[in-house]
Structure formats: structure tokens, C-alpha cells
Amino acid sequence: MKKYPKPIPGDLAMWFIIFAELLVFGIFFIAYAVVRINNVDMFNDSQLTLNREMGAINTILLITASYFVVMAIHALKNNKTKKSSHYLYAAIASGSLFILIKTLEFHDKMSAGIDIGTNTFYMFYFLLTLFHYFHVILGLMILFVVALKTWKGHYKADQTHAMETAGSYWHMVDLVWIIMFPLIYVVR
Template identity: 35%
Template sequence: MADTEASGLAALPGNLMMWILIFSELAVFGVAFLGFSVARVMDPTIFAAGQAHLSGTLGALNTMVLVTSGYLAARGVAAGRRGEVTQARRAMLMAAAVGSVFLAVKAVEYSATLGAGLTIDSDVFFTLYFLLTGFHALHVVLGIVILLLVGCSGPDTLVENLETGAAFWHMVDLVWVILYPLVYLIR
């Protein structure tokens, strides 16, 4: 009977409400990705021209930044499960700090794009580019706040909170791992 209870949604690490949020966010991003893909099929020339203005290098750097930050968050959860509270908190702080690098790189990229006169109103590619990457960047900000908050949890709820925060952060990673090739690489 215990094995049955531990299966399904109850077996997910962290708080169930966060998983409901994660699944709904993934659905929203999925619809946005589908819309981007349909728009690309309808006007491939505009999309190819738009992609030519983006820096694949900065996108790749941001991919490495988020994956590294996700690794640090996972290390924080592992430390918390071992009862190593100081190490768990340090790992979450480091994950948040590395996540902040993503925002700095994105600011450089936005600055270059806007400096080239390309705005959300330039064409359908840049409308979708700024909407998708901006919405993702807002999730990065929220994720950083969550990592900092769960790192300050009391010892009684530390592990569950670390798992909850890391689950959200991994969702942010996953979205970028899909967003980066979709927007920057796929022609």
C-alpha cells in the first residue's frame, strides 16, 4: 500500500502546488513555442533575417549559465537531504548568483538588438523574440527570488523547500533549453 501512495503526483519532490504551477507554465510556453513555429513557417524569410541579427554565442553562453546554475541547485538539494544546511544554503545562493549572470548576458544582448534599431515592433520575428525571451527572463527573476527564499528556510522545512525551489529552477532551465535552439538556431 505504501508503494501505491508514493507513486504518481505524491512522489514528486517538493510541494505539489509548485508542480501544478510548473505544469501550467510549461503548457503556456508550449503554446508560445507552437505559435512561434507556425509564424516561422508562414514567413521564413523574416525569421531567417531576424535570427541573423541574434548572437548564437550569447545564447549558448546563457545556456551554459543556466545549466550550471541548475547543477548548483541540485547540489543544494543533495546537501539538504544529507543534513548539510550550510552547504545547501551556499549552493542555493551560488545558483541564484550564477542565474543573475543570465540576466546580465540577456541585458547585453537586448542592448545590442535595440541599439541596432530592432524593437518589439520591428516585425513578427522580433515581436515574438522579445515576448518569449522577456517572459522567460521574468521567470529567471522569479526563480532567483525563489532560490534565495528557499535557501533561508528553517531546518524543519528546508529539504521540501529546497526541492520545491529547485523544481521551479529546473523548469526555467528546461524552457531555455528549448527556447534557445527554437529562436537562435533552427532555420
């Protein structure tokens, strides 16, 4: 018997949005690396002023939020709706902590007189991380709507479509950060 591939998780329209977002972020990442070729010293010196601790903690927070989203989908598939909503709330809490830390990081830089016009490195730093920051906020809003509906019992074990759609978007936000953290904070 022919084995068919399993269906993609979530909505097809969301996957087209994900592909478009990945394309944009991918172009930004490559542009950063290419522009750096002629500005190595400036990029390296500026990079050393970034808070790597905050970057690493934020990476762990996003990874953990994604883990909770996966657990929420598994719980819903087992018809444990309350447990599923609790996992989603835990994911929202982790994601919100990410936003809080990133906001503090932006505040630190702004207070030190550093902004998007300081140099080319900071132009990329602010452009990329702010762009990602707004995606995290949008992801949190989507997760919150799904969590609320799950908590109210709108979804049953065979109705994981909305949660998988929200989850796919959230994982994309995570995937992008996984490249952004080493690229902007670490690799010299």
C-alpha cells in the same frame, strides 16, 4: 510487496503552476514555428542577427545553476546546511549572470533600433525571451529566500520540501530555455 511510486519532489501547488507555465510556453513555441511557415526568409534573416554566443553561454549558465540546485538539495538531505546554502548562492550567481547577459543582449538590440514592432520574428523574440527573463528573476527571488533560510539553519535533513519546491520551479525555467535556445537562436 507492492512498490509504490516515490512522492513528487516539492509542493503540489507549485507543480500546478509549473504545468500552467509549460502550457503557455508550449503554445508560444508552437505558434512561433507555425507563423514561421509563411515567413521563412524573414525569420531566417532576423535570426542571423541574434548573438548565438550569448545564447549558448546563457544556456550553460542555466544548466549550471540547475546543477547547483540539485547539489544543494543533496547536501541538505545529508544535513550539510551551510554547504547547501553555498550551492544555492552559487546557483543564484549563475542565474544572475544569465540576467546580466540577457539584459546586455536586449540593450544591444534596442540600441540598434530593433524592438518588438520591428517584425514578426522580433515580436516573438522579445515576447518569449522577456517572458522567460521575468521567470528567471522570480526563480532567483525564490532561491534567494530559500538560501537565506537554509543558511540561517531553518531547514534540517528531513525538511527538504521548500527547497525541492523552489528547485522544481527553477528546473522548469531551465527546461523552457532548453527548447527556446535552439528554436529562436539556431534552427533554420
